[in-house]
Amino acid sequence: MGFFGSLDGRVVAAPSILSADFAHLADEVRRAKSGGAELVHFDAMDNHFVPNLTVGPVVAASLVRATDLPVDAHLMVENPDNLVPTFIEAGVNSISVQPETVTHLHRLLVMIREGGCEAGVALNPTTPPEAIEWALPYLDYILVMSVDPGFGGQSFIPEMADKVRRVREMTDLPVQVDGGISEKTAPLMAEAGAQVLVAGSAVYKGDPESEMRKIVAAARHAAGQA
Ligand code: DX5
Numbered sequence: 001m002g003f004f005g006s007l008d009g010r011v012v013a014a015p016s017i018l019s020a021d022f023a024h025l026a027d028e029v030r031r032a033k034s035g036g037a038e039l040v041h042f043d044a045m046d047n048h049f050v051p052n053l054t055v056g057p058v059v060a061a062s063l064v065r066a067t068d069l070p071v072d073a074h075l076m077v078e079n080p081d082n083l084v085p086t087f088i089e090a091g092v093n094s095i096s097v098q099p100e101t102v103t104h105l106h107r108l109l110v111m112i113r114e115g116g117c118e119a120g121v122a123l124n125p126t127t128p129p130e131a132i133e134w135a136l137p138y139l140d141y142i143l144v145m146s147v148d149p150g151f152g153g154q155s156f157i158p159e160m161a162d163k164v165r166r167v168r169e170m171t172d173l174p175v176q177v178d179g180g181i182s183e184k185t186a187p188l189m190a191e192a193g194a195q196v197l198v199a200g201s202a203v204y205k206g207d208p209e210s211e212m213r214k215i216v217a218a219a220r221h222a223a224g225q226a
């Protein structure tokens with residue numbers, strides 16, 4: 001069973017490498033792991049779906065070799081179908097795609113799972129949860145974006161806590177949240193039922209170990225798991 005399938009209700013956190021120092025990626029991940037991170041969130045951006053450009057499967061493969069944490073790829077790219085096979089080959093644990101970029105979502109989710117990865121979808125702030133209702137049997141997790149994808153350091157959109165609640169009414173699948181997550185906002189999302197908290201700038205703005213630790217503690221406390 002994969003990372004998301006084994007969570008069993010536990011609240012966990014992941015650093016987003018987008019705000020890390022890319023010249024020292026393995027070390028940046030190691031420091032977040034010392035603060036309690038259990039997953040690494042890997043943001044791939046293409047300057048088409050989002051107006052930013054980051055890294056792809058080659059860097060993912062290096063990171064997979066350099067860390068013992070599972071690597072979770074969040075694809076913010078047009079035509080993710082072209083990249084999914086190489087991310088699978090790179091050895092990532094899980095791949096989430098933005099349904100706004102996919103024509104044949106069912107086929108793509110099946111491809112991700114058949115490649116041995118867990119499959120997720122990432123919902124933009126105004127994409128309704130109902131858009132993925134018929135995809136639920138093919139999913140291992142749902143990512144609720146709490147900012148518009150593209151950049152780190154944006155402001156948390158507070159209505160997204162209600163969206164997490166709505167998703168939780170639809171399904172028991174683990175909900176991941178991404179965007180503006182900090183020691184202050186993580187509890188709001190954990191209270192709403194989010195289980196996997198992704199944080200970029202809040203972790204790498206200071207000492208990743210202590211910043212990660214604060215976010216994990218705040219989220220677990222809110223979820224009654226302290
Ligand atoms: C945004 C990315 C996020 C980003 C979050 O498009 O998907 O993973 O790194 O950054 P923060 O935590 O700074 O909002």
Ligand code: ZN
Pocket residue numbers: 016041042043074178198
């Ligand atoms: Zn992300």
